[in-house]
Amino acid sequence: MATQSAFGFLIDTIFNLYLMVILLRIWLQLVKADFYNPLAQFVVKATHPVVGPLRRIIPPLGSLDTASVLFAFVVACAKIAILLAMSGSQLNPQxxxxxxxxxxxxxxxxxxxxxxxxxxxxSWVSQGYNPIEAALHQLTEPMLAPIRRILPSLGGLDLSVLVLLVALQFFQVLLFQQIL
Known part of the structure; x- marks a missing residue:
């Protein structure tokens, strides 16, 4: 039983990490990030073997890459199916x-x-230009800029990330509390 939970942990972690890479691809495309950035190049190379052929079949909806969204959904469903099969539970497609x-x-x-x-x-430890930090800036700035316009300046201290983190956690708890 202990090895099954260890393998369950391993499978859960691997699927979650790959799901994050797929979601990063979607997010990078939504914000029109620089795809020559090393982080973006990694994300594209890690997802292209599946997303590339899917994009030929499934057209995008505006700036949303529906092929990547479908791939992320299939990976999430595969994770659940594998974990259920490992636990010996009945596989209910719905x-x-x-x-x-x-x-x-x-x-x-x-x-x-x-x-x-x-x-x-x-932002606390960076000493100049960092390509990863630049990509993270491109991803988060559309969410942080409106908060900065509302929050007063506190002598160079940027609390917009903290406000967004608290709001994000609030909505996550609220949403999943309603679902469950």
Missing amino acids: AIVIVGGLTLLKEVFQIVFWVLVIRAIL
């Missing part, structure tokens, strides 16, 4: 689709949270 969608939504909140935290930490 439950897998619903829980897969909720898993994907949870990972959206997680990736935004971690990108904000990493950006905040890098």
Whole structure:
């Protein structure tokens, strides 16, 4: 039983990390980030073997890459199906689709949270131009700029990341509390 939970942890972690990479691809495209950035290049190379052929079949909706969204959803559903099969539970397709969608939504909140935290930490220790920090800036600035317009300046201390993190956690708790 202990090895099954260890393998469950490993599978859960691998799927979550790859889901975050797929979601980063979607997010980078939505904000029209610089795709010559090393972080963006990694994300594209890690997801292109599946997303590339899917994009030929599934057209985008405006600036939303629907092929990547579908791929992320399929990966989330596969994660749930594998974890259920490992636990010996009945594989109910409707439950897998619903829980897969909720898993994907949870990972959206997680990736935004971690990108904000990493950006905040890098802003304290960065000594000049850093390509990863530049990509994180491109990802988060559309969310942080409106908060900065509302918050007063506190002598060079930027609390917009903290406000967004608290708001993000609030909405995540509120949403999942309503669902569950």
